Amino acid sequence: MVPDGKILLCYLPNAVMKGIETDFSIKSVYMTSRCVKHLYDKKPAEEFDFIINNLHDIVKYPDEIYKNLSGKRGDFCFVKRIEDARYLCTIGIAMDECGNCKEIQVATAFRLRDENYIKKYTLLWDWGNDKPHRNALDAPKESTNAPQ
Numbered sequence: 460m461v462p463d464g465k466i467l468l469c470y471l472p473n474a475v476m477k478g479i480e481t482d483f484s485i486k487s488v489y490m491t492s493r494c495v496k497h498l499y500d501k502k503p504a505e506e507f508d509f510i511i512n513n514l515h516d517i518v519k520y521p522d523e524i525y526k527n528l529s530g531k532r533g534d535f536c537f538v539k540r541i542e543d544a545r546y547l548c549t550i551g552i553a554m555d556e557c558g559n560c561k562e563i564q565v566a567t568a569f570r571l572r573d574e575n576y577i578k579k580y581t582l583l584w585d586w587g588n589d590k591p592h593r594n595a596l597d598a599p600k601e602s603t604n605a606p607q
Contacts, residue, residue, distance in 0.1 A: 478584030
Protein backbone atom coordinates (compact mmCIF):
# COMPACT_ATOMS: atom_id res chain seq x y z
CA MET A 460 0.00 0.00 0.00
CA VAL A 461 1.30 3.40 -1.01
CA PRO A 462 -0.39 6.51 0.38
CA ASP A 463 -1.63 8.85 -2.34
CA GLY A 464 0.52 11.95 -2.15
CA LYS A 465 2.60 14.32 -4.23
CA ILE A 466 5.37 16.83 -3.77
CA LEU A 467 6.42 19.83 -5.81
CA LEU A 468 9.63 18.99 -7.66
CA CYS A 469 10.29 22.27 -9.50
CA TYR A 470 8.95 24.96 -11.80
CA LEU A 471 9.81 24.72 -15.50
CA PRO A 472 11.68 27.71 -16.92
CA ASN A 473 10.20 29.54 -19.90
CA ALA A 474 12.80 28.09 -22.27
CA VAL A 475 11.74 24.53 -21.40
CA MET A 476 8.06 25.45 -21.71
CA LYS A 477 8.78 26.69 -25.24
CA GLY A 478 10.64 23.44 -25.89
CA ILE A 479 7.57 21.35 -25.16
CA GLU A 480 5.55 23.81 -27.25
CA THR A 481 2.79 24.45 -24.76
CA ASP A 482 0.88 27.53 -23.71
CA PHE A 483 0.09 26.18 -20.27
CA SER A 484 0.08 28.67 -17.45
CA ILE A 485 0.95 25.79 -15.13
CA LYS A 486 4.73 25.35 -14.86
CA SER A 487 4.95 23.35 -11.65
CA VAL A 488 6.10 19.73 -11.90
CA TYR A 489 5.00 17.25 -9.25
CA MET A 490 6.25 13.85 -8.21
CA THR A 491 3.72 11.39 -6.83
CA SER A 492 4.29 8.80 -4.15
CA ARG A 493 3.38 6.19 -6.79
CA CYS A 494 6.30 7.39 -8.96
CA VAL A 495 8.73 7.29 -6.01
CA LYS A 496 7.66 3.71 -5.24
CA HIS A 497 8.02 2.76 -8.92
CA LEU A 498 11.59 4.13 -9.01
CA TYR A 499 12.43 2.47 -5.70
CA ASP A 500 11.11 -0.93 -6.78
CA LYS A 501 12.62 -0.97 -10.28
CA LYS A 502 16.07 0.57 -9.83
CA PRO A 503 19.22 -0.57 -8.05
CA ALA A 504 19.78 1.38 -4.83
CA GLU A 505 22.70 3.38 -6.21
CA GLU A 506 20.76 4.45 -9.31
CA PHE A 507 17.65 5.28 -7.26
CA ASP A 508 19.67 7.53 -4.92
CA PHE A 509 21.37 9.28 -7.83
CA ILE A 510 18.09 9.87 -9.68
CA ILE A 511 16.26 11.16 -6.61
CA ASN A 512 19.11 13.57 -5.83
CA ASN A 513 19.40 14.84 -9.43
CA LEU A 514 15.82 14.66 -10.73
CA HIS A 515 15.34 18.38 -10.18
CA ASP A 516 18.22 19.18 -12.57
CA ILE A 517 17.07 16.64 -15.17
CA VAL A 518 13.58 18.14 -15.30
CA LYS A 519 14.40 21.84 -14.90
CA TYR A 520 17.49 21.94 -17.12
CA PRO A 521 17.30 19.11 -19.68
CA ASP A 522 19.83 18.97 -22.50
CA GLU A 523 17.20 17.61 -24.91
CA ILE A 524 13.43 17.15 -25.00
CA TYR A 525 11.83 14.35 -27.01
CA LYS A 526 8.22 13.48 -27.81
CA ASN A 527 7.38 10.24 -26.03
CA LEU A 528 6.26 7.25 -28.07
CA SER A 529 2.55 6.50 -28.17
CA GLY A 530 1.53 3.76 -25.78
CA LYS A 531 4.15 4.78 -23.23
CA ARG A 532 3.31 6.61 -20.02
CA GLY A 533 4.02 10.33 -20.18
CA ASP A 534 4.11 12.85 -22.98
CA PHE A 535 7.70 14.12 -23.08
CA CYS A 536 11.15 12.70 -22.36
CA PHE A 537 13.74 15.01 -20.82
CA VAL A 538 17.33 13.87 -21.28
CA LYS A 539 20.34 15.25 -19.41
CA ARG A 540 23.98 14.24 -19.20
CA ILE A 541 25.24 14.14 -15.62
CA GLU A 542 28.81 13.09 -14.99
CA ASP A 543 29.50 10.24 -17.43
CA ALA A 544 25.93 9.05 -18.11
CA ARG A 545 22.71 10.29 -19.70
CA TYR A 546 19.47 10.19 -17.74
CA LEU A 547 15.93 10.19 -19.09
CA CYS A 548 12.89 11.47 -17.21
CA THR A 549 9.40 11.12 -18.64
CA ILE A 550 6.82 13.72 -17.70
CA GLY A 551 3.11 13.59 -18.33
CA ILE A 552 0.54 16.33 -18.71
CA ALA A 553 -2.63 15.59 -16.74
CA MET A 554 -5.67 17.20 -18.37
CA ASP A 555 -9.04 18.04 -16.90
CA GLU A 556 -12.41 17.22 -18.51
CA CYS A 557 -12.27 20.37 -20.69
CA GLY A 558 -8.82 19.54 -22.11
CA ASN A 559 -6.96 22.11 -20.04
CA CYS A 560 -3.67 21.33 -18.33
CA LYS A 561 -4.38 20.38 -14.75
CA GLU A 562 -0.92 19.25 -13.67
CA ILE A 563 2.53 18.18 -14.88
CA GLN A 564 3.84 14.99 -13.26
CA VAL A 565 6.99 12.86 -13.40
CA ALA A 566 6.12 9.42 -14.78
CA THR A 567 9.50 7.67 -14.54
CA ALA A 568 13.24 8.24 -14.76
CA PHE A 569 16.23 6.04 -15.51
CA ARG A 570 19.81 5.96 -16.76
CA LEU A 571 20.16 5.48 -20.51
CA ARG A 572 22.40 2.46 -20.84
CA ASP A 573 22.01 2.17 -24.63
CA GLU A 574 22.68 5.35 -26.63
CA ASN A 575 20.53 3.96 -29.48
CA TYR A 576 17.45 3.79 -27.23
CA ILE A 577 16.57 7.46 -27.72
CA LYS A 578 17.11 7.46 -31.51
CA LYS A 579 13.56 6.22 -32.18
CA TYR A 580 12.11 9.28 -30.40
CA THR A 581 11.42 12.63 -32.09
CA LEU A 582 13.67 15.44 -30.88
CA LEU A 583 11.58 18.52 -30.10
CA TRP A 584 14.16 20.80 -28.53
CA ASP A 585 17.72 21.09 -27.25
CA TRP A 586 19.93 23.80 -25.76
CA GLY A 587 21.91 24.20 -28.99
CA ASN A 588 21.40 23.83 -32.73
CA ASP A 589 19.51 27.12 -33.19
CA LYS A 590 16.83 26.09 -30.73
CA PRO A 591 15.97 28.18 -27.65
CA HIS A 592 18.99 28.72 -25.45
CA ARG A 593 19.24 29.16 -21.71
CA ASN A 594 18.28 32.55 -20.49
CA ALA A 595 20.37 34.13 -17.76
CA LEU A 596 17.13 34.64 -15.83
CA ASP A 597 16.55 30.86 -15.81
CA ALA A 598 19.91 30.13 -14.18
CA PRO A 599 19.90 29.28 -10.49
CA LYS A 600 20.45 32.34 -8.35
CA GLU A 601 23.65 32.43 -6.37
CA SER A 602 24.05 34.67 -3.39
CA THR A 603 26.90 37.10 -3.28
CA ASN A 604 28.31 38.82 -0.27
CA ALA A 605 29.37 41.83 -2.29
CA PRO A 606 28.30 45.20 -0.90
CA GLN A 607 25.33 46.74 -2.73
